[in-house]
Each structure stands twice: as C-alpha cells, then as structure tokens.
Amino acid sequence: MTSKYPVSLKVNGRAFNREVEPRMLLSDFLRHELKLTGTHVGCEQGVCGACTVLLDGLPVRSCIMLAVQADGHTIQTVEGLATTDANNQLQMHPLQVAFWEAHGLQCGFCTPGFLMTLVSFLQEKQNPTEEEIREAISGNLCRCTGYQHIVDAALLAAEKMKPLTE
C-alpha cells in the first residue's frame, strides 16, 4: 500500500533523486526530504498561498500538489532567488531588497509565498499598476502588513527589475 515512487527533479538548478510515498505533498517534500524550509506551510488546503513555488516557471501552491507529480519538472523556491556574486557572496534578488527597503514584511511567515508569486508576475509585467499588483497577490494572505507595504515593495521591485537598457 505504501510503496514508494521515484522522483527526479530539479530544485533551484540542482538535480535531486528521491523515493517517496505518493501521498507526500510537494511542500512536505521540499521541507522534509530536501530540507528547504524556506517554503512555508500555512493552511495546507490551498487558501493562504504561503507555500507558493515556481513549477516550470509558473507559481503554484505546493501544498495541493503531490511530490510525485513534480517528477521530471523544474522547481524554484525562495532559496533560489538570491544569487552568488564574483566574490562568492550571496546577493539578494532585487525583489527581496525591495521587500526589505519598503518594509514589505513583519513576521515573515507569508513572505516566501509573496516573493515567488511576485517574481513570476514582475518578470511578465514590467510596469505594473497598483491594481494589477493587488490582483496578482490576491491568492496570498498576510496577517501583519495590511498589504500596503507589500504593494509598495512590488512597485519598488518593478523599478529595480527594469532592464538597464531602458
């Protein structure tokens, strides 16, 4: 009954192979099997958006997807946002910097979900309006900020993420 199934996937550019029970959720797989605890688990029923990760580049809720379904796919989590510079120092993603500067978080529990939702949105949309940002984050709940600072952070991030050529 509880036989295990192989899962081969790429997370944040790194290949992983594991064998898991098919009922293991992707969120639990990331946290317990891969020890990537940046992906937070809030409601575990697809309402709060805290567990949002990118599946082949698109934001999805990892608590309502099975880990075995990610077999052969590419996942990006919040741990994959920062990059390493020439001096081997971690550099935060411009979106993360914007959240810091605009005070886009308080307790931080929902933040990974907001970041993964917004990073995909801002890649698609270079000059978003406040209204569009609010719509983009409509599937993510935050109980601290009242959202205004998150919207401010997203607007700031959109500025920072604009290609230098403009």
Place this chain on the structure above:
Amino acid sequence: MKPAPFEYLAPDSLSSTLEILAENGDEAKLLAGGQSLIPAMNFRLVQPTVLVDLNRLSDLAYIKRGNSGDMLIGSLTRHHQLEKDPQVRNHLPLIHEAMPLIAHPQIRNRGTIGGSLAHADPAAELPVLLVALDGRIRMRNRSGERWVEAKDFFQGIFTTALADDEIIVEISIPRMPNGTGYSFVEFARRKGDYALLGVAVLITLDAKAVCRQARIVYLNAGETPVIAQSAAGLLLNEERSENLLEAVAKDAEKELSLTGNIHASVPYLRHLSRVLTIRALNKAFDRATQSA
C-alpha cells in the same frame, strides 16, 4: 502526511488510462489539476484507493478550431492557457472575460477545464459558461465514446453524467451567432473567492435591434448551473428597455434556489440577483448592438 494512503498510477497514454478505469471502476479517482481534489484529500474527505494522475496525457491539452468552426478544447487544458490564448479571446470572449475571476493565478496555473467540469461545483464558473454557450462534452471509456450536452451533463452538486469508467477528453463550443453580445458578472466577497452569485448572459439581436435569442445562466443559485428559461423567453422578439430588463431580472429570480449562508442572507442574495442580472443584460445588449 495529509492524504490517506493510495495506489498511484500515472499512465502516459489515453488507452492505458481507459484500461485502468475499466479495471478499477469506482475505486479509482482521476487527478487532473488537483486544485479541488487534493485539498479534499488533505482533509481526508476523499480517500481514493487508486489515484490516476492524468498529467502525463499532454495530448489532451489543446485549444483549436474544429471543422465546423466550433472551438475544441482538450480536457487537460489549464485555466492559465484558456486565459491567455488569443483564439479564446477572439472566438470565446465570454470565457475570456470570466477566466480572471476563477480563483487566483496560482490555482489557474494548475486547474484544468476537464477537472472543473467533472468536479461540478455549483459555484464554479466553467460549468455555467459551458451551459450558456451550448457546449458539448466528449467522454470516452474502453469501449467507445459519447457526446453529452453541457446542460445534461450536470446532474446535481458534484454529480455529473460521467460514469466510473469514463474520462472527459474534449469540450466543443459552437460559434456564437452574428449579432450576439455576451457578459459574465459575479460577486465575491474577496477577489478570487467562490462567488456568492454570478450570471452569464448571451443576447442575439437582429439588424433592427430585436432580440432573437437569449440565454441567462446562473452560478451558485442551485445544485447545477441554473438556466432561467422563462426569463430569457421574455426577451424574445422584444427591443431593449429598462422596464423589460427589470421584468426579466424579477422573473429569473423565481427560478433560483437561493439559500442563505454566513456571508449573505436570502433577501440579500435576491437583491444581488436583480443587480447582477440587470448589469449583465445591459453589458450583453451593449455588445450585441456593437456587433449587430
């Protein structure tokens, strides 16, 4: 682990899927986008013995034009594809208009049209849209296939014409006649929540602005999408007037089974139905006038 244990099968062809269904019958549950099924499994409200994951059947994800001008949509087409597809925008503007109202971006990236139809939630948008557009649903089992009209497909809350050994493979939606205006409006307490009530309207006008065809279908107003037949009948052979739209909205209300809940009382829902109906009728008439 949230879901109860199950046997997991992920067939890579339709024929092997149909074999599995023929053998496992009601023991098996089909997993498409999983945006309703997996939450239900997390709560252990649903505990399938065998879970058949359809996500490897990539042949079932498509949007194309059929020979008769119908739009054909593969059952595994995700909401996100329907929302962005230029053919849907041009040929199925009613669906294009409603897609952003379905849940949230993260859900639309996974959810599928076949899954939404098979789930048959009375508060879901796609069943209502398909009934309004006179869509048809193609289902297959090991021994063959059959088409069912959308209006006959939905039989009750979470209940459809789909048999245990069948799978939805395709949805066909005819072209709207020339001179047709459309609209879909709904009201939800928060963006992306299940709507308290919604309504799809299609109005076809002739060159003299006389209504020749009308369709009014409600969301979350009964066990299935609710067609307001007699209300739509009031529009036939009539020209638009404020009094007429009021009368239609009032008549339609009789056909709705409104049950109050924590979010809205019955009198409130009744008021909402009139407001939404008139809003939707006006929008559809405006568009019909433009295209006539």
